[in-house]
Amino acid sequence: MSQKLEKLIDKKGLRLDGRKPEELRSIKIEVGILSNADGSAYIQQGKNRILAAVYGPRELHPKHLARPDRTVLRCRYHMAPFSVQERKSPAPSRRDIELSKVIREALEPSVFIEYYPRTGIDVFVEILQADGGTRCASITAASLALADAGIPMRDLVAACAAGKVDDTIVLDLMDTEDKKGVADVPVALMPNVDVITLLQMDGILTFDEFEKAVNLALEGCRKIYQMQKEALKTKYVSVNEVEE
Amino acid sequence: MLSIIVRLKQKQIAELIAKEKRLDGRGLTDYREIKVEQGIIERAEGSAEVFLGKTEVMVGTKIEIGKPFSDTPNEGALAVNAELVPLASPTFEPGPPDENSIELARVVDRGIRESKAIDLGKLCIEPGNKVFVIFVDVYVLNHDGNLIDASALAALAALLNTKMPNYEIEEDEVKIKPGYTPLPLRKHPIAVTFAKIDEKLIVDPWLEEEQIMDARLTMTIDDDGNICAIQKGGSGCLTSEQVLEAAKIAREKADEIREKLKW
Numbered sequence: 388m389s390q391k392l393e394k395l396i397d398k399k400g401l402r403l404d405g406r407k408p409e410e411l412r413s414i415k416i417e418v419g420i421l422s423n424a425d426g427s428a429y430i431q432q433g434k435n436r437i438l439a440a441v442y443g444p445r446e447l448h449p450k451h452l453a454r455p456d457r458t459v460l461r462c463r464y465h466m467a468p469f470s471v472q473e474r475k476s477p478a479p480s481r482r483d484i485e486l487s488k489v490i491r492e493a494l495e496p497s498v499f500i501e502y503y504p505r506t507g508i509d510v511f512v513e514i515l516q517a518d519g520g521t522r523c524a525s526i527t528a529a530s531l532a533l534a535d536a537g538i539p540m541r542d543l544v545a546a547c548a549a550g551k552v553d554d555t556i557v558l559d560l561m562d563t564e565d566k567k568g569v570a571d572v573p574v575a576l577m578p579n580v581d582v583i584t585l586l587q588m589d590g591i592l593t594f595d596e597f598e599k600a601v602n603l604a605l606e607g608c609r610k611i612y613q614m615q616k617e618a619l620k621t622k623y624v625s626v627n628e629v630e631e
Numbered sequence: 632m633l634s635i636i637v638r639l640k641q642k643q644i645a646e647l648i649a650k651e652k653r654l655d656g657r658g659l660t661d662y663r664e665i666k667v668e669q670g671i672i673e674r675a676e677g678s679a680e681v682f683l684g685k686t687e688v689m690v691g692t693k694i695e696i697g698k699p700f701s702d703t704p705n706e707g708a709l710a711v712n713a714e715l716v717p718l719a720s721p722t723f724e725p726g727p728p729d730e731n732s733i734e735l736a737r738v739v740d741r742g743i744r745e746s747k748a749i750d751l752g753k754l755c756i757e758p759g760n761k762v763f764v765i766f767v768d769v770y771v772l773n774h775d776g777n778l779i780d781a782s783a784l785a786a787l788a789a790l791l792n793t794k795m796p797n798y799e800i801e802e803d804e805v806k807i808k809p810g811y812t813p814l815p816l817r818k819h820p821i822a823v824t825f826a827k828i829d830e831k832l833i834v835d836p837w838l839e840e841e842q843i844m845d846a847r848l849t850m851t852i853d854d855d856g857n858i859c860a861i862q863k864g865g866s867g868c869l870t871s872e873q874v875l876e877a878a879k880i881a882r883e884k885a886d887e888i889r890e891k892l893k894w
Contacts, residue, residue, distance in 0.1 A: 481733045488730040488864075495866035566702075570745075572861070582868035586848070588861035589745045594878055597858050601871060 395552045395564055402564065404433075408557040411547070411607055416528070416618035418535050426536025428618070430528040433561050434518035439528035440511045441536040447507030458503035462491035464525055466514040486522050493526050493546065493575040493585035499539045508538065519562035520548045526575050526585065531615055535622070543615050544584055546575035547607030549600040551592060556599045558607045572600045576608035641843045645829045653833065653840075655684075660834040660880055667784065667892060669792040677793025677814065681785035684837055685775035687719075688782050690767060690789040694796065696756065696805055697764040707754020707762040711740035713769035713782060720774035734864065739769060739783050741860040742820040742851035749790065750815035756798065756805055763795065765814070776837035779849050779862075783822035784888070790816055791894070819894040820859055821885035824849040825877050827867060832877055834884060848877050852885035 396402055406412070412433035421427035424440035431437075447453045464486040468474050479487075494510065510532065512525040523546035530544040550560045551569040565571055570590025576583055583605075592600060644654055651659055663684030672678035675691035699706060713736035715723040728736075743749065754763040767789065769782045794811035826836035826844035836844060845867030851860035858878060863869065869877075 481728075481737065484730050484733045485737050488734055489862075492864060492866050496868045577868065580868075582870055583863070583874060584868045586861055586863040586869065586874060588858060589741050591745060591747075591853065591857045591859050593857050594882065597878060598875055601874060605871060 393567070395567060396555055396557075400555070402552070402557065404561060408555050409603060409606070411559045411610060412561065414611065414614055416531065416614055418531050418618045418622040424532070424536070426532040426534065426538070428528040428531035428535060430524050432518075432520065432524045432527075432559070434516055435514075435521055435524045436516040437521065437524050437528050438513045438515060439525065439532040441508065441529070441532040441538070442511070443508035443536070444503040444506035444538070445508075447505070453505045453507070456504055457500040458498075458506045458508050460491055460495050460498060460500060460508050460510065462487050462494065462510040462512070462529070464490055464512045464514070464522070466517060466521075470514045470517045486525075489585055489587065490522060490526055490529065494529055494533065494544055496582070496584045497530065497540045497542050497544050497577055498533065499541070502539055508533075508536075517562070519560050519565040520573070522546070522585075523548050523573050523575065527611055527615060531618060534619060542577040542579045543612060544575050544577055545608040545612040545615055546573065546585060547604050547611055548573040549604035549607065551590065551596060551600065556596060556603055558603050570596075570600070572597070572604055574601060574604035574608060576605055576612075578609050578612040637839055637842050640839055644840060644843060648828050648831050648833060655837065657835075659831065660884065662835045662884070662888070663837065665784070665888065665891065667788050669788050675789075676795075677789045677791075679785050679788030679792055680772075681781045681788060683775075683777060683781040683784070683835070685773060686777060686781045686837075687771075687773035688778065688785040689770045689772055690782070690785040691770070692789050692793045693766045693768070694793070695764050695766065696761055699755070699759065699762040703751070704759035705755050706751035707749075708764040709740065709744060709749060709751065709767065710764060711736045711743070711767045711769065711786065713739065713771070715771050715774070715778075719771045723771075723774065734862070735771075735778055735782055736769060738779055738822070738849055738851075738860065738862045739767070739786050741862070742783050742822055743767070743786065743790070746818045746820035746851065746853040746859040748787070748816055748818040748820055748853075750817055753815045754795075757800070761805060765790075765793070774838065776839075776841045777824050777835050780822045780824045780835060783820070783851065787819060787821075787894075788892075790814055818853050819889055820851045820853050821888050822849050822851045822860075823881035823884045825880070827865075827869060827873065830873075832873060832880070834880065848874070850878055850881035852881050854889065856882050856886070
């Protein structure tokens with residue numbers, strides 16, 4: 388097919404949106420933007436627009452799911468019907484269910500779940516517009532929403548993908564690169580503890596390429612972590628200033 | 632929640648693993664005995680059953696004529712589904728697929744799809760209109776841990792055993808002719824799953840190890856030693872050193888299995 392011949396990286400080594408291989412898209416993060424939620428965050432990463440909200444710890448329904456020794460963290464990743472080119476049915480797809488699971492498992496290691504026995508914490512993620520790398524951006528936002536809800540955590544979780552596009556290992560793939568690229572490696576990191584809480588891959592990579600991609604993704608996570616901290620400070624420091 | 636027996640064993644399993652040993656006598660990177668039977672369901676276009684220790688997974692493939700996806704008009708389609716059949720484990724319940732069966736199906740699917748194991752271009756009948764759709768149905772019959780590796784192996788064995796119907800096109804109608812040709816298969820992706828218990832990685836966890844593991848990591852490796860799919864599972868975490876170590880072991884293990892099965 389003709390699209391196979393299409394180059395995703397030009398002669399100068401720049402990508403379709405003018406980025407260098409190891410460059411993140413522009414990211415805007417805001418914390419605490421939903422008044423009803425116990426915690427919330429909004430992230431714009433490239434054309435991604437994602438809202439995350441946390442409710443809880445609160446009584447868990449159905450009650451038989453409650454655990455005597457810990458809280459139950461639940462997560463729902465959901466895409467708005469208008470978030471993609473062709474309308475997506477609002478019913479959860481198999482992909483949504485898998486992503487809900489891996490996002491939950493990426494966040495869970497960071498939360499002191501044993502602090503709130505017999506309760507539930509719900510994390511809701513809504514993709515308002517998707518532009519590739521939504522699972523990572525969702526984790527970045529959801530972790531901030533958990534922090535904003537005042538839930539005790541070991542660390543924030545920052546997530547970012549790396550991958551292979553044409554012959555180059557690149558950071559933070561956008562939609563076209565994700566679809567037409569060779570491989571995609573989403574990674575989530577707890578930067579202070581230095582452990583990986585999400586790792587997936589699809590595509591084909593040699594061992595050396597994989598090592599390079601993981602390291603690049605981890606670097607991306609660390610950069611995003613700085614932005615997460617800034618976003619938290621922006622909310623909480625400015626509140627203090629008003630009080631004074 | 633963990634059963635009392637498992638909780639009691641938890642300490643023992645962890646202590647043994649610290650000494651590079653396992654409760655069932657295996658080394659940390661040893662697989663249980665693998666047995667593969669092919670062509671056991673005559674009604675299916677292809678079938679196989681894999682025994683991985685006491686874990687049993689059957690896969691049947693069916694081929695239908697359908698419409699291609701709009702982004703790949705010249706390619707056949709692949710659909711993988713997994714059923715955690717209630718008779719296989721006290722923890723499996725009847726009803727619509729839960730997140731575990733969806734994850735299982737999607738990890739198996741990713742391995743086959745991303746390694747480009749099936750030459751989907753050869754499954755096109757009429758571009759943009761009619762293609763062959765390969766349905767791979769994973770049926771877990773007994774759950775004793777590591778369903779991913781057993782299912783991926785069974786899916787591949789079933790695909791290797793799959794026969795494509797011969798056809799010709801008469802007046803825009805697809806006529807099925809007698810006889811079969813084998814499904815065009817190019818690669819043999821092998822999934823290798825690790826459990827992390829007490830900071831150690833072990834290969835092919837069985838049920839009791841799975842119940843106490845911190846995290847799970849699956850790497851699917853193609854014939855050339857490339858990684859073609861990865862999935863981390865479980866509510867634990869991994870260090871980057873553990874991830875790279877796993878990638879190295881997965882390569883050796885995948886070669887070993889491929890050699891053993893002569894694929």
